[in-house]
Amino acid sequence: MTLEELTSFLTDLGLPPFRARQVWQWLQQKGVITFDAMTNLSKDLRDKLADACCIAGCEIEKRSASSLDPTVKFLFRLHDGELIESVLMKYKYGYSLCVSTQVGCRMNCAFCATGQGGLIRSLSAGEILGQIHAAQRSENIRVSHVVLMGMGEPFDNYDNVLRFLKLVNEEDGLHIGMRNISLSTCGVVPGIERLEQENLQLTLSVSLHAPNDQIRSTLMPINRRYPIAELMRACRHYADATSRRISYEYAMFSGVNDSDECASELAALLKGTLSHINLIPANDVTESGLKSSSPERIKAFAELLQREGRNVTVRRSLGGDIDASCGQLRSKHIR
Numbered sequence: 001m002t003l004e005e006l007t008s009f010l011t012d013l014g015l016p017p018f019r020a021r022q023v024w025q026w027l028q029q030k031g032v033i034t035f036d037a038m039t040n041l042s043k044d045l046r047d048k049l050a051d052a053c054c055i056a057g058c059e060i061e062k063r064s065a066s067s068l069d070p071t072v073k074f075l076f077r078l079h080d081g082e083l084i085e086s087v088l089m090k091y092k093y094g095y096s097l098c099v100s101t102q103v104g105c106r107m108n109c110a111f112c113a114t115g116q117g118g119l120i121r122s123l124s125a126g127e128i129l130g131q132i133h134a135a136q137r138s139e140n141i142r143v144s145h146v147v148l149m150g151m152g153e154p155f156d157n158y159d160n161v162l163r164f165l166k167l168v169n170e171e172d173g174l175h176i177g178m179r180n181i182s183l184s185t186c187g188v189v190p191g192i193e194r195l196e197q198e199n200l201q202l203t204l205s206v207s208l209h210a211p212n213d214q215i216r217s218t219l220m221p222i223n224r225r226y227p228i229a230e231l232m233r234a235c236r237h238y239a240d241a242t243s244r245r246i247s248y249e250y251a252m253f254s255g256v257n258d259s260d261e262c263a264s265e266l267a268a269l270l271k272g273t274l275s276h277i278n279l280i281p282a283n284d285v286t287e288s289g290l291k292s293s294s295p296e297r298i299k300a301f302a303e304l305l306q307r308e309g310r311n312v313t314v315r316r317s318l319g320g321d322i323d324a325s326c327g328q329l330r331s332k333h334i335r
């Protein structure tokens with residue numbers, strides 16, 4: 001709830017507005033998951049709240065820490081027993097948490113472990129926030145950056161994601177700046193158009209993964225609904241309107257989208273638009289049969305893009321030993 005919503009909810013329970021601010025800070029700033037933890041409220045008041053409502057936080061079902069780097073992967077259990085994943089990564093600039101926006105996903109990308117089980121349900125804004133609080137509690141750290149790149153398609157849960165973005169940004173809450181937030185989409189064009197209107201300073205990432213419709217449609221069914229020309233029209237418009245550089249994710253699959261021709265096509269596609277290309281060594285998802293390109297191929301692909309004048313980086317892989325990639329841990333746990 002926003003502070004206004006909580007104020008009206010607690011007013012209905014007969015409580016004065018200053019109580020709403022206290023409770024709101026416990027929930028949003030400290031991220032407590034029981035009323036008993038709200039120590040500046042009387043026992044009577046805490047009992048009254050516990051009778052009237054519940055706090056749907058994230059409980060840790062499984063925590064795995066990488067032995068290769070400081071990455072920690074969480075499998076969280078929600079109030080209804082559903083499981084979601086988050087990944088905590090440590091960078092020079094602080095801790096970044098990759099959060100889920102849905103349980104499962106309906107987009108069914110060929111290479112993605114999350115999509116294989118379909119969509120179960122969307123997360124509430126509180127459940128998206130709860131992942132940050134739970135990670136902070138577990139590791140005793142502050143998260144400074146958030147990426148919406150976990151399970152799910154953020155634009156398939158637009159309203160809750162927007163509500164989350166506003167709450168996470170609140171000064172009295174976690175107060176994470178929009179410039180420290182990235183949102184990744186598989187290319188849901190109406191979502192990009194709507195987000196443009198919100199005029200937020202966050203970074204939009206677009207999972208492109210192919211330079212033409214022929215390849216992209218075999219990897220990502222969403223491309224049949226919103227083909228590349230339409231997607232790029234929306235992206236160019238977004239970049240012009242917001243003056244924010246879009247980050248294009250490009251996972252490299254051996255023999256599928258990693259040829260020199262693909263690199264030239266990609267360079268041409270993004271010519272003259274505010275863009276950054278992030279090449280991602282693909283994580284093997286056994287069922288798909290897709291394999292990552294070799295480090296040498298990725299390097300050559302990056303160099304070709306650079307020669308054409310594009311901004312490009314190769315993503316460093318973290319947590320390779322803990323199934324840290326999208327949906328991998330949950331699938332294994334359920335099996």
Ligand code: SAH
Pocket residue numbers: 109111112113148149150151152153154184185186187205206207249251280281282283284285325326
């Ligand atoms: N639905 C959103 C955000 C979640 S997926 C989106 O599609 O962008 C987060 C990122 O992980 C996307 O770029 C997605 O394409 C990528 N991804 C999923 N499975 C992968 C795999 N096996 N290897 C590499 N990247 C993968």
